[in-house]
Amino acid sequence: MLKGGYAGKVLEVNLTTEKIREISTEEFFDVERFVGGKGFGAAIMWRKLHAGTEPFAPENPLIFLTGPLTGTLCPGSRMCIVTKSPLTGTFCDSHVGGHFGAEMKYAGYDAIIILGKSEKPVYLLVNDEDLDVRNAENLWGLDVFETEERIRRENTEQALRVACIGPAGENLVRFACICVDRYRQAGRGGTGAVMGSKKLKAVAVRGSGKIRLYDTEAFVETATKARNALLRNETIRARKRWGTARTITLTSDQDLLPTRNFQEATFEEADSLSAEVLEKKFWIKHRACHSCPVNCGKLGVVRTGAYAGTVVEGVEYETLALMGANCGIADYEAVAYANMLCDKYGLDTISTGNVIAFTMECYEKGILTKEDTSGVECRFGSSKALIELVKHITFREGIGNQLAEGVKRLAEKLGEKAEKIALQVKGLETPGYDPRSSPGLGLAYATADRGGCHTRAWPTSYEMSGKAPDGTVIDRFSTVKRAEIVKAQQDYGAAVDCLVGCWFVRGTVGKELYAQMLNAATGIEMTVEEFTRLGERVWNLVRMFNVREGFTRKDDVLPQRFLNEPLPSGVAKGQRLTKQQLEQMLDEYFTLRGWDKNTGVPTKEKLKELGLEFAVLQ
Numbered sequence: 001m002l003k004g005g006y007a008g009k010v011l012e013v014n015l016t017t018e019k020i021r022e023i024s025t026e027e028f029f030d031v032e033r034f035v036g037g038k039g040f041g042a043a044i045m046w047r048k049l050h051a052g053t054e055p056f057a058p059e060n061p062l063i064f065l066t067g068p069l070t071g072t073l074c075p076g077s078r079m080c081i082v083t084k085s086p087l088t089g090t091f092c093d094s095h096v097g098g099h100f101g102a103e104m105k106y107a108g109y110d111a112i113i114i115l116g117k118s119e120k121p122v123y124l125l126v127n128d129e130d131l132d133v134r135n136a137e138n139l140w141g142l143d144v145f146e147t148e149e150r151i152r153r154e155n156t157e158q159a160l161r162v163a164c165i166g167p168a169g170e171n172l173v174r175f176a177c178i179c180v181d182r183y184r185q186a187g188r189g190g191t192g193a194v195m196g197s198k199k200l201k202a203v204a205v206r207g208s209g210k211i212r213l214y215d216t217e218a219f220v221e222t223a224t225k226a227r228n229a230l231l232r233n234e235t236i237r238a239r240k241r242w243g244t245a246r247t248i249t250l251t252s253d254q255d256l257l258p259t260r261n262f263q264e265a266t267f268e269e270a271d272s273l274s275a276e277v278l279e280k281k282f283w284i285k286h287r288a289c290h291s292c293p294v295n296c297g298k299l300g301v302v303r304t305g306a307y308a309g310t311v312v313e314g315v316e317y318e319t320l321a322l323m324g325a326n327c328g329i330a331d332y333e334a335v336a337y338a339n340m341l342c343d344k345y346g347l348d349t350i351s352t353g354n355v356i357a358f359t360m361e362c363y364e365k366g367i368l369t370k371e372d373t374s375g376v377e378c379r380f381g382s383s384k385a386l387i388e389l390v391k392h393i394t395f396r397e398g399i400g401n402q403l404a405e406g407v408k409r410l411a412e413k414l415g416e417k418a419e420k421i422a423l424q425v426k427g428l429e430t431p432g433y434d435p436r437s438s439p440g441l442g443l444a445y446a447t448a449d450r451g452g453c454h455t456r457a458w459p460t461s462y463e464m465s466g467k468a469p470d471g472t473v474i475d476r477f478s479t480v481k482r483a484e485i486v487k488a489q490q491d492y493g494a495a496v497d498c499l500v501g502c503w504f505v506r507g508t509v510g511k512e513l514y515a516q517m518l519n520a521a522t523g524i525e526m527t528v529e530e531f532t533r534l535g536e537r538v539w540n541l542v543r544m545f546n547v548r549e550g551f552t553r554k555d556d557v558l559p560q561r562f563l564n565e566p567l568p569s570g571v572a573k574g575q576r577l578t579k580q581q582l583e584q585m586l587d588e589y590f591t592l593r594g595w596d597k598n599t600g601v602p603t604k605e606k607l608k609e610l611g612l613e614f615a616v617l618q
Contacts, residue, residue, distance in 0.1 A: 002031065003214040004212045004521055004523055006025050006036075006110050006522070007107075008025050008108065009022050010022070010029075011112045012113045013114050013124060014115045014116045015114065015115065015122065017116060020131055020133070028111075029043060031522075031524075034534075034538065035068060035498040035518070036498050037066065037070075037500035038080055038497035039498035039537075040065055041080065041093055042542050044082070045083075045091060046545055049084060055083070055086035055190070056194070058115070060083060060084050062081070062082075062198060063083065064104065064111065064112040064203065067079075067501070070101045071101065071104075071106060074223050074499075075502075076501055077501060077502070078500045078502055079100060080500050081096065082094075084549075085189040085428075086193045087406050087427050088189065090426055091542045093497065094186035095455075096184050097180075097290075098180045099161050102290040103206060107207030108128065108129065108207065112126070114200060114203075119199070120135065121137050122201065126203070126206070139151070139202070143346075144164055144165070144182070145344055147164045147202055160205070160206045161181060163178050163180045163186075163203045166344060166347075167395060168345045168346040169192030169193055172196055172197060172404075173192075173193060174404060174405055175190050175193075175347065175429070176191075176193040176196065176348070177192045178346070183287075183297070184313075188428065213521050214522055218520040226505075229508050230508050235508070236505070236508055239296050240293075240294050242276075242298075243297065243314075245316065246275045246317075248273050248275065248321065248325075249271060251432070252266050253571070256433045257321055258321055258432055259325045260326065262423050262559075262562075263361070263561075263565075265437060265570060266569055270325065273330060282315075283300045284300065286299075287299055297313050299311070299313050302333045302337070312336050315339050318350050319342075321431075321433075322349060323338050323349055323352065323353035326353055326357040326432070337387065341390045341391070345390070351407075351428070354424075356403070358411070358421065360378045360380050364378075373398075373399045374392060376399070406429065419560070420561065423561065424451070426450075426551065426555055434562075435577055436575050436577055438463050438464075439482060440462070440463055440482035441457075441463075442582060443459075443479075443482050443486050443589060444459060446556045446558055447486065447589060455493070457489035457490050458489060468481045468484075477575055482585050483592055487593060490539055491536045492506070494538045495532060498534060499517075511528050512528055518531070536610060541615055543595075547602075552599045553586065553590070562576065563579050604616050
């Protein structure tokens with residue numbers, strides 16, 4: 001019997017049969033082995049989805065998941081959305097803040113599983129135990145902002161929280177996202193496209209319930225310790241003031257900032273995109289997710305000029321990096337406007353910026369012509385091209401129909417010259433950090449479960465400090481200890497993703513406080529070592545999901561540019577991550593994980609050790 005921390009129910013909605021059923025959380029999940037969030041998602045995807053199922057098939061589940069700390073006083077508690085990615089074909093868990101997850105718990109649900117496909121557009125309304133699948137034909141075609149406003153008006157419920165898609169999701173853009181609370185996104189991997197394939201426009205929730213805790217006094221005491229640790233931390237204080245944008249000049253100075261499709265890693269006009277400029281000219285208000293003291297969200301308004309009236313929460317670092325420097329654009333107002341369009345249309349700004357920068361380089365090198373690009377002159381530094389291509393991608397107009405398929409598919413269509421400059425891993429466009437000046441990050445990209453991703457491990461901080469977690473001195477550009485660091489961070493991160501905790505605070509909160517909060521909330525009694533083992537278990541199950549889909553060591557690779565082209569300037573001038581270095585790190589990594597070195601597949605012994613006997617493939 002669940003002692004606390006959980007809402008207690010799972011909601012399963014089949015849009016094909018129009019059947020809705022509720023299941024007990026403890027009947028549906030092995031709670032102590034998988035805990036919640038990513039762990040629950042991995043267990044469902046393994047059980048519910050047959051290998052080789054197309055991501056846009058009705059059988060592909062779309063799962064909204066909370067964790068045992070979501071909706072509590074735990075700072076930075078969030079939710080995640082799990083599905084099979086239409087961009088990569090891998091397992092995809094996309095995490096999002098805001099207030100939707102907490103509201104879902106208050107409504108009584110630890111998970112909402114969407115199956116099947118509706119014949120016509122619909123949206124799901126969850127108002128405590130009042131459940132309804134409603135006609136959404138009048139919402140289809142509306143942008144995210146209009147959709148949320150319309151749903152609120154229709155239900156006259158101001159406390160309603162809405163997760164919805166825009167035209168990009170409806171048009172099955174493979175990197176469309178699901179937008180929550182207007183300015184928050186489950187951004188990576190194409191969750192919005194899966195939602196669009198099911199003709200599901202939105203999920204709207206309202207809850208009036210409470211979350212019962214196993215030991216309220218102990219939980220409040222521990223959550224307060226976590227909150228105080230955040231308030232005392234210098235890095236967190238900087239993030240509170242400047243958000244993620246605070247790092248844009250630092251990454252440029254350290255040869256990490258993608259510039260002109262990763263041809264360089266230092267942007268000569270990075271200062272124009274800096275947090276100091278945004279604070280002075282753009283931001284008007286701090287914003288926070290549920291129960292978080294960091295307030296890292298920044299609401300900004302463009303007051304004058306061509307983009308006057310632009311309102312957006314951000315601009316976040318990744319957007320400044322990929323839609324700014326990576327496209328050679330130093331005009332923060334143009335980037336903010338493009339950011340707003342992505343929010344309205346429901347596009348992942350990381351993939352969008354990467355795809356557009358790739359298009360610009362192809363155009364400048366003659367791989368694409370003006371005729372190919374629907375008349376858009378796609379040159380680096382062109383704000384007009386950036387904005388036009390965002391629109392073309394959303395509505396799959398002209399060249400946008402090809403760009404909407406993502407960098408990997410487009411490069412394969414354009415040929416060998418294009419593939420050499422396509423920045424992606426397993427089909428997921430690489431984010432805003434260049435691993436040529438951070439070799440550990442290269443290993444993290446290559447082994448990340450959902451493709452090129454920086455939120456599975458972040459060894460860069462250790463590399464830049466010159467010290468490993470154990471205090472050992474390391475050279476920034478060497479590969480020593482990188483496998484050890486990456487594995488440890490992946491396991492810890494996967495454990496926190498089961499709770500579901502925020503990436504930005506987990507380093508400060510630490511595994512001890514997370515384990516204590518989990519125990520006080522649920523009564524599970526998990527040690528710090530068992531908490532880490534939880535992450536390792538979930539990481540291995542997700543790896544086996546991807547193995548079942550055909551992914552092995554051959555797919556743990558990096559873009560050719562990172563392996564073959566040295567950085568041309570800056571503090572890391574001449575640096576590249578060679579294929580030999582990557583292979584060496586992979587050998588060490590697989591050995592540490594107890595996976596077969598030749599294939600990258602977890603061994604039977606490792607799976608049995610983790611209690612994953614059911615995942616052994618015959």
